[in-house]
């Protein structure tokens with residue numbers, strides 16, 4: 113239950129938000145009736161139209177939400193196989209065969225909201241509702257960097273304990289914690305929607321991406337799941353979170369939906385309209401899109417009662433349609449999925465995964481604990497085990513954090529991606545950061561096969577990139593072998 117301090121903070125915040133929204137001129141871009149209509153009817157199999165849409169996807173022009181809706185409702189298996197194949201081709205042509213790795217870090221499960229699907233909801237008496245002290249946070253960072261991670265997404269509940277000042281403070285703690293050669297070089301944030309001035313506070317602390325997930329884009333479903341007296345009950349406050357963040361100068365923002373709390377087709381459409389509206393206003397859509405699937409959580413009966421479960425086959429379709437629709441947007445696949453399914457889903461156009469994840473508050477130090485977790489993970493492998501599998505499949509694991517530190521964010525990043533030039537930087541940076549991992553953290557078995565993969569990629573760079581880039585990669589690798597770290601293009 114909420115403390116008096118949390119209750120007063122929540123009430124005051126709701127009033128501030130409502131006053132802000134009364135003056136906000138932005139127009140809601142989710143037309144529920146239109147989306148329901150678009151996803152309602154099965155699509156008639158029209159091979160000419162499908163061929164045109166797949167050709168458009170391959171040319172990296174993306175699909176409109178209406179075109180995506182048409183493909184989503186195709187029932188023909190052969191067409192889906194073609195869609196899956198095209199999705200992988202699109203991913204390869206934008207980013208190359210690299211997978212970016214990160215770790216989620218849950219900093220606080222204190223939250224004033226009461227979302228029925230969430231283990232952290234304020235009415236859940238079986239959750240501990242606590243945050244990390246600075247010392248505990250440093251210990252978590254040492255555990256994460258000790259495994260070899262360089263980027264994290266820091267996750268916070270909503271409340272007075274997790275306001276913008278605290279988020280900025282915790283980021284400072286994280287960036288300042290060095291662990292031998294280990295350090296966090298990019299912090300992405302997953303936290304509550306903020307006001308523009310508050311986003312500026314977080315930006316000043318050196319943010320990578322600010323993520324806010326809408327959970328569901330259906331307004332009627334949203335109302336059912338978020339109550340009437342919570343900050344999170346206010347749909348438009350959340351819907352325009354990323355717009356306000358961009359207004360504050362945070363160029364890389366991220367959207368997502370919690371798949372499995374409403375019809376998955378509606379959520380895909382909502383994500384596409386969301387990205388399109390940001391593109392319209394700021395000239396750049398979402399930096400990444402996440403599509404976590406609803407998982408069980410301690411003392412959260414909603415999971416079993418809910419009727420909108422998403423099947424594994426639906427997950428394949430969700431990822432492929434997103435990849436065709438927004439070819440330049442990073443797609444993040446989380447450890448909510450099993451190792452076996454992740455192995456398969458990565459092929460459909462995923463560009464980032466978390467690995468070695470532990471989502472209990474303090475869990476990297478103390479191990480898994482359901483009473484401190486927002487939901488259950490299904491992939492509990494170590495970072496090294498995840499990397500081992502990526503290497504077996506020929507992907508180059510990447511810990512690259514160069515883009516935002518070089519100012520390649522927002523529109524500038526998209527320009528590079530659209531001109532086909534981002535992979536000219538992604539693969540070399542993946543090579544450099546993977547070499548660091550192999551030298552400092554890899555198990556003996558991963559070191560042997562990782563070295564072989566790395567030398568194949570170095571040959572690839574020599575054969576396919578400019579002479580200057582090839583020479584620079586060789587020179588940087590020699591410097592890394594000599595003990596230097598954090599070299600990037």
Ligand code: SF4
Pocket residue numbers: 223224225226227230231232233234268269270344
């Ligand atoms: S989903 Fe987020 S906002 Fe809702 S109760 Fe959980 S932590 Fe709080």
